Structures are given as C-alpha cells and as structure tokens.
Amino acid sequence: MIGWNTANPRLGEREARRAALMALMIVVQALCAVFFIGDVLLDATEGSADSRWHLAFETVAAIVLCIGTLYFMVELRRLWVRMAQVNAGLRAARGEMFQVIDAFFASWGLTPAERDVALLILKGLDNESIAQIRGTAAGTVRAQSAAIYAKANVDGRAQLLSLFMEELLAGDSGDSDPSEQFKPSVAARSAR
Template sequence: MIEARVIRAWAAFFTAERRAATLAAIIMVQGLCALFFIADVIIDLGEGDHLDHLHMTLEAAASLALIGGMVFLMLELRRMLARMQEMDAGLRAARGRMGEVIEGFFDDWGLTPSERDVALMILKGFENKEIAEIRGAAPGTVRAQSAKVYAKAGVGGRAQLLSLFMDELLSGEAPAHGAG
C-alpha cells in the first residue's frame, strides 16, 4: 500500500517534469516566432513601409502577442517549478517522518534486529514466503518472528500493524508510541 503511493507520487513528479520541459519548449518556439516577426517588421520599416499598413500592423501585433505569451508562460513555468520543489520537500519530509515513526515504535516494542527486518518487510507488503526468500530463512522462522512482532505490538495481524503506523502519520501529532 505504501509503495503504491510512493510510486504514484514519483509518477506525478515526473509528469510535472515533462510538463515543465514542454512549457520551456513552447516558450522557446514562441521566442523564435517573436524574433522572426520583429525582424520582419524592422526589415519592412527599413525598406520604407509604415506601421499603418495592415500587414505591418498584424506582424507588430503578432510580435506583441507572442512576447506577452512568453512572459505569461515563463511566470507559469516558474510557479510550476516552485510547486514541484514544495512537493518534493513534502515527500522527503513524509519519508523522514515515516522512518522516525517506524523506528520509534520498534524501539518501544523492543524488537530484535531480525524482528525489525521482518516487521519492516511486513509494512512494505511482503508475504511471509517472500520475506523468507529475501532473508534466506525458513518460512516457519519468519512466521514465528511475525507472531513475536504482532505480540510485542499488541496487534492481531498485518492489517492492524499497518493501521498503527497509518494512524500515527495521519494524526499529525507528535509520536505517541508504546502501543504494546
């Protein structure tokens, strides 16, 4: 569950990066178009044309519109990049907060290093069989360690263990461990 949210957050971040790159490319194209029209107006003025001709007026108006659009898009790009930085900082803070919450609970429960590994993998969504394969342990050993984690945490199983951490993170309060 937690991993899916992290993946969605990173996907949104990369989508925002693509949007920023697209905006930057549009700004560059608009800049080139504006330069073309401005250069054309300057050349036409040098050849004796006047701004009262419809052609010249349209080119001047197009240049101004493109420059206005560039300014607007640059402001939007700047705002979007600032928002991306805020989101990234929030994600880093949430990750750090989650780590603090997990370590605090594990310390309060007095988990052994092996039990900590098993508990962390349970929180990441791994099943006992997968945990056993990753740790190179027997499935029975992982089941026994899981049972010890649940007993020390004062919960009946995986869902309740995860619920402890989610409640802590969603409460927005200082860690209040000692649930067991």
C-alpha cells in the same frame, strides 16, 4: 537494502513532463518571435513593398506573441516552484513517518532483521514474498513475524498496521517523545 518508497517512485514525473513540454513551447514561441520581430524591423528600416497596414498588423502580432511567451514563462516558473514545494513536503512527511515508525520499532526492542521484516509487513508483503526478498526460508520469516507481533503485543498484521494508522489519524501526538506514548496498549485495541 529495502526501499520505503517503492510504491510511487514516479511521483512528480507527470509534472516534470508537463514542465518540459511547456519549456519546449516557450523556446519555439521565442524563436518565432525573433524571426517575426526581425522581419518587422527589416521591413521598417529597409523599406519594402508592404503597406503600412501590413506592417502595423505584423507589429501587433509580434507583440502579442511576446506577451504570450512571457505568460508561458511565468506559468512555467509557477509549476516549477510548486513541484519543488510538493517534493519538500513529501520528503518531510516521509522523514516524519520514518521517525514515528522507528520510534515504534525501538520501543518494542526489535532486532535489525525484525525491523526489516516489520517494514515489509507494513508495506503489505506476504511471508513468502518477504522470504524471497530477504533470501531466507519462509519459516524464518514466520518465526520473525511471530516475534514482532509478540513484542508489539498485537495478534496479527492487521492490528500491527492499525497501530500506525492510529498514529497517522490521531494528529495531536506530535511533540512529546514518541517512545513513551507509543506503548502498544493504547487506543487501537481498547477501541475494539
């Protein structure tokens, strides 16, 4: 089957890497803090040759290290929550885009094969690549795309794309039944 989102499968990977690095830093810092605090406590209870000032300095350093680690933890939580939100937003947008596109295709009465071809056209592939992906002859794809343009009542791939661009930019056509208002006679062409 043909994936819709092949262009940006790595979206969010950079942030995931950042989160992993941050977590690693937190762990290293926490381990340092444990050894530091252990040293301070041992010095304080068992007594050692170190002066009072030395002990006080070590205590302050240990506390600062703990605060730093806590700060990093809060930051990591924020980053993680934001990643989840972006993810949810993308999914919602993708889902809505699917509904919009599907409504268009349904209203034009495209066959399943034509839907696949139309989707690949929207993704910017030329006829040869589409033929390769679908394992058909280039002539078949040409015939199918001609059928799609005819059913959509546009004269080529640029106009087909502009129909969906129009939908993305319009912004106020959200609530009503898409198949009614998406009849391909509207704004895109009359504006030319």
